Every structure is written in C-alpha cells, then in structure tokens.
Amino acid sequence: xxxxxxxxxxxxxxxxxxxxxxxxxxxxxxxxxxxxxxxxxxxxxxxxxxxxxxxxxxxxxxxxxxxxxxxxxxxxxxxxxxxxxxxxxxxxxxxxxxxxxxxxxxxxxxxxxxxxxxxxxxxxxxxxxxxxxxxxxxxxxxxxxxxxxxxxxxxxxxxxxxxxxxxxxxxxxxxxxxxxxxxxxxxxxxxxxxxxxxxx
Amino acid sequence: xxxxxxxxxxxxxxxxxxxxxxxxxxxxxxxxxxxxxxxxxxxxxxxxxxxxxxxxxxxxxxxxxxxxxxxxxxxxxxxxxxxxxxxxxxxxxxxxxxxxxxxxxxxxxxxxxxxxxxxxxxxxxxxxxxxxxxxxxxxxxxxxxxxxxxxxxxxxxxxxxxxxxxxxxxxxxxxxxx
Numbered sequence: 001x002x003x004x005x006x007x008x009x010x011x012x013x014x015x016x017x018x019x020x021x022x023x024x025x026x027x028x029x030x031x032x033x034x035x036x037x038x039x040x041x042x043x044x045x046x047x048x049x050x051x052x053x054x055x056x057x058x059x060x061x062x063x064x065x066x067x068x069x070x071x072x073x074x075x076x077x078x079x080x081x082x083x084x085x086x087x088x089x090x091x092x093x094x095x096x097x098x099x100x101x102x103x104x105x106x107x108x109x110x111x112x113x114x115x116x117x118x119x120x121x122x123x124x125x126x127x128x129x130x131x132x133x134x135x136x137x138x139x140x141x142x143x144x145x146x147x148x149x150x151x152x153x154x155x156x157x158x159x160x161x162x163x164x165x166x167x168x169x170x171x172x173x174x175x176x177x178x179x180x181x182x183x184x185x186x187x188x189x190x191x192x193x194x195x196x197x198x199x200x
Numbered sequence: 201x202x203x204x205x206x207x208x209x210x211x212x213x214x215x216x217x218x219x220x221x222x223x224x225x226x227x228x229x230x231x232x233x234x235x236x237x238x239x240x241x242x243x244x245x246x247x248x249x250x251x252x253x254x255x256x257x258x259x260x261x262x263x264x265x266x267x268x269x270x271x272x273x274x275x276x277x278x279x280x281x282x283x284x285x286x287x288x289x290x291x292x293x294x295x296x297x298x299x300x301x302x303x304x305x306x307x308x309x310x311x312x313x314x315x316x317x318x319x320x321x322x323x324x325x326x327x328x329x330x331x332x333x334x335x336x337x338x339x340x341x342x343x344x345x346x347x348x349x350x351x352x353x354x355x356x357x358x359x360x361x362x363x364x365x366x367x368x369x370x371x372x373x374x375x376x377x378x
Contacts, residue, residue, distance in 0.1 A: 005294060005296065006294065007290075007294045007295055007296040008296040010296070011285065011296055011298055012283060012285070015202060015205065015206060015209075015281065018205060018206060018209035019205055019209075019278045019281055019282075020278075021209060021212070021213075022205055022208055022209050022212060022274055022277070022278040023274070023275060023278040023279065025212050025216075025271075025274055026270075026271040026272065026273070026274025026275035026277075026278060027271065027275060028271070029267050029268065029270055029271025029274065030268050030271035030272060030275065032264075032267065032271075033264040033265070033267040033268035033271060034268065036255075036260060036261075036263075036264040036267075037261070037264050037268075039255050040255050040256050040260055040261050040264065041256070042256070048255065049254070049255045049256040050254055050255070050256060051254065051255060052250070052251050052252065052253060052254055052255075053250040053251070053253045053254070053255060053260065054247055054250050054251040055255075070227055070230075070231050073223060073224070073227040074223075074224045074227050074228055074231075076220070076223065076224075077219075077220045077221065077222070077223035077224025077225070077227065078220065078224050079220065080216050080217070080219055080220025080221075080223065081217050081220035081221045081224065082220075083216060083217075083220070084213050084214065084215070084216035084217025084218070084219075084220055085213075085217050087209070087212075087213035087216065087217075088210065088213040088214060088217060090213075091206060091209045091210045091213055092210060153303075155306070155310060156310060159299075159307060159358075159359050160358045160359060160360065163288060163291055163297060163359075163360055164291070166291050166295065166297070167291045167292040167295055171292070171295060182293070182294045183294070184294040184295075185294065185295045185296070186295075186296045186297075186298070187295065187296065187297040187298070188285070188297075188298050188299065188300070189288075189297065189298070189299040189303060190299070190300055190302075190303050191299070191302075191303035191304075191306045191307055193306060
C-alpha cells in the first residue's frame with residue numbers, strides 16, 4: 001500500500017511499536033488472570049483449586065529439572081531486560097530533525113539545516129491564497145529526510161484549490177530553491193473556524 | 201489517548217526491564233550462593249506467605265480481577281489510540297496529504313449551513329462516515345434531506361478524499377412534529 005512511502009510515514013510520528021507492545025502486555029494480563037480464575041474455580045481440577053499457591057507438584061517438577069529451570073529463568077530475565085531497555089529507548093526517543101545534505105562530495109559539502117528548510121517553506125506556504133498559517137519541519141532521519149507541512153486554512157477556502165496549488169506552487173518552489181527533484185512531503189490540512197473574523 | 205499510551209508504554213518498558221533484571225539476578229545469585237540469598241527481593245519470605253494461600257482463596261481471585269481489569273484498560277487504550285486522520289489523494293508522487301476529521305466536519309458543516317432553509321447543523325466526520333444533523337424551521341425532512349445529501353455528495357466529489365465516506369443526514373424540523 002501507499003502507506004509505506006517516505007512522505008506518508010512523515011505524516012505523523014509513528015507509535016505502532018509502542019501501541020503493539022502495550023496491547024500485548026494488556027493481553028498477557030487478561031489471559032493470565034483468566035487462567036488464574038480457571039484454576040481458582042476448579043475448572044482445571046477440584047483438588048488443584050484447594051492446594052496452595054506454591055503447588056507441591058509444581059515445586060517438585062521444578063526441583064526435578066533444576067538446571068533447566070534455572071537457566072530458563074536467567075535467560076528469560078535477560079531477554080526481558082533487553083526488551084525493556086530497547087522499548088524504553090524507543091518510547092523516549094525524540095523525533096529527528098534531519099538536515100538536508102544536498103551535496104555529499106568531500107570537496108563542496110552542502111547542507112541545509114532543518115530550520116532553514118522549515119522557515120523557507122513556511123514563509124512560502126503562507127503566501128498561498130486561503131492559507132492563514134503554516135508550519136513546516138523536517139522529519140525522518142538523514143538518509144530519508146522528509147518535510148511535514150501543516151497548513152491552517154481560513155473558513156470557506158476551497159480545499160480543492162489549495163490541494164491543487166500545493167505541488168505546483170509551494171513544493172515546486174521549495175524543490176527549485178534547493179535544487180532537488182523530489183522532496184518527500186506530508187501535508188496536513190486544518191480548517192479554521194471563521195468565528196474570529198466575525199468580531200472585527 | 202495517544203499521549204496516555206506513550207506514557208504507559210514508557211512505564212511498562214521500565215517495569216519489564218526491572219522485572220527481567222531482578223529475575224535474572226535473583227536466580228543467578230541463588231545458584232551461585234544459595235546460603236546468602238535472597239539478594240534484593242525477599243522472595244523466600246514471599247514463598248512462605250504464598251504457601252499458606254490456596255488457589256481458591258478470595259485474595260487470589262481479587263488479585264486476578266484487578267490484573268484483568270488493568271489488562272483490559274491497556275487493551276482498550278492501545279486500541280483506541282489509532283490515527284484518525286482522513287487521507288486525501290496524493291497530489292504528486294512523494295507528497296501525502298491528510299486532514300483532520302474535525303476539519304472535514306467543518307468543511308461539510310459550512311456547506312450544509314449555506315443551503316437554503318437550514319437553521320443550524322452539527323456534523324461529525326471520520327474517514328468512513330459523515331453524519332449530518334440539520335435543523336430547519338421551514339422545510340420538513342422529506343423535502344430537505346435529499347437536497348442536503350446531494351449538496352454534501354457534490355462537495356465530496358470535489359474534495360479529493362482517498363476513500364469516499366458514507367453520508368447520513370438527519371433533519372430535525374418542527375414541521376415533522378405536527
């Protein structure tokens with residue numbers, strides 16, 4: 001699907017991994033609690049429900065496989081630690097603001113800083129008819145830089161017109177001035193309410 | 201919701217990392233020096249306490265109930281934290297456009313209120329469905345509803361949405377109450 005392109009990835013910060021992991025933790029909690037209920041209400045055997053939480057049978061089994069269960073527990077612990085640290089790093093990372101490397105040659109390296117692109121495109125976008133406010137920022141990593149552009153439109157603006165103008169005016173000029181053929185861009189259109197204008 | 205999930209995700213990741221570290225540490229320490237364990241977590245005392253608790257005790261059921269409720273909350277929150285933006289067609293390659301459901305609703309509301317004999321309208325929109333509830337003093341539902349449907353439909357023809365949402369229009373008019 002087209003969701004995989006750089007520009008569609010730039011539409012919003014991705015939380016897919018965090019969401020999936022949170023979902024899995026919730027699922028494990030629900031299933032575990034269901035299993036405990038099943039044991040507790042004697043579904044898995046009338047006598048098992050009456051035995052202690054530290055079930056003698058389970059303890060015997062673990063004692064019989066002492067080496068395997070110790071190694072298993074340590075491996076599980078290390079895996080959980082690594083997973084937890086990777087997950088923590090992922091959910092605490094900030095979204096990158098990559099600079100645009102136009103020329104990577106050693107003699108004349110040319111880099112446009114992310115704030116420079118953002119300011120230029122923002123100023124340009126605000127000149128489009130119907131756009132009251134614009135915000136631009138560079139997103140992604142330095143290998144796949146992209147632009148995220150948020151446009152606030154005045155009430156009553158022809159969205160179709162703005163949509164048509166986006167590529168031909170704003171982005172074309174940005175590409176021209178940067179001298180590149182493609183600039184992956186994610187555009188978010190927001191329509192303002194006209195309430196404020198009625199006052200004046 | 202997305203902020204909550206991010207926060208929860210950070211806390212859960214910390215809990216998973218800490219739990220894993222403690223598990224590996226305690227088991228390793230017990231293996232190496234059984235005499236001087238436990239190291240950090242008083243798990244021998246826990247084991248003695250738990251040995252006196254049966255599976256069918258109230259405490260176990262209560263704990264399981266609390267865990268199930270917390271798990272359900274996590275499930276619901278992570279499911280409801282999805283992105284709700286409405287995709288538009290790409291105007292060019294490597295250019296993607298979205299708009300918020302609220303903006304789409306405003307766009308539709310603006311069009312609906314511009315129709316004749318519409319006193320007011322509330323619109324809710326998502327990528328799949330647009331619901332319009334219009335009030336009118338002069339026209340009843342049978343007269344106004346087809347006209348509004350047509351107007352919204354004409355608007356959606358112009359706005360380049362990736363998927364055309366379904367439209368539902370309800371007209372609230374005092375003429376229908378007679």
